[in-house]
Amino acid sequence: MNYGKRVKYFRDVAGISANALAKNVCLDPTTIYKIEANDAKPSLGSLERICEALGISLADFFSEDNQELEPELRRLLNTAKKLTTEQRDYLQKLLDSLSKD
Template identity: 45%
Template sequence: MGIDYGTKFLELRKKNKLSQKDLANIAEIGQTTISDIEAGKKSPNAITIEKICSALNVTLTEFFAEERPQLEPELRRLVDTARKLSPEQIEYLQKLLESISKD
């Protein structure tokens, strides 16, 4: 599944309290282009993505970074601890967790 440019740009534009016309002027691209991208009628090219991101004060890295849901603190501790284990220990832990969860 590809990135939904229109939805991401729309969210960022609203977060920045900009109209499509404002964004188009700052990014120096046509308002119709902004409208078509947000409506999903058109996919932006690399230059357009860069211009829109720049106008929205978002780096390309930030724009393309996948949002990862945060783990609850208890699960985060478990994952952090598991990362320190050897492959054999991880296998034992996996078996233990599976046996515990078979209630």
């Protein structure tokens, strides 16, 4: 598995800079850059903190299915997961109305 590519993908999806991610997980920014360049592998503890900061689980990180979604769609999905059932129903109606054009 290409850890660096996965970290960069989910970081892009989250819309967070490498420096901001490093600050959030108490790592030096060069460490994040090295991980993304596959010059270093994160420890399990670091990877858990990275995933938490990016709003994903370790299962999401290791799942191959996540690569199929474009970053914009993944960001929408992550936002929709945080909505209440009522808000999701409203969002679905809005999306249905937009797609009927």
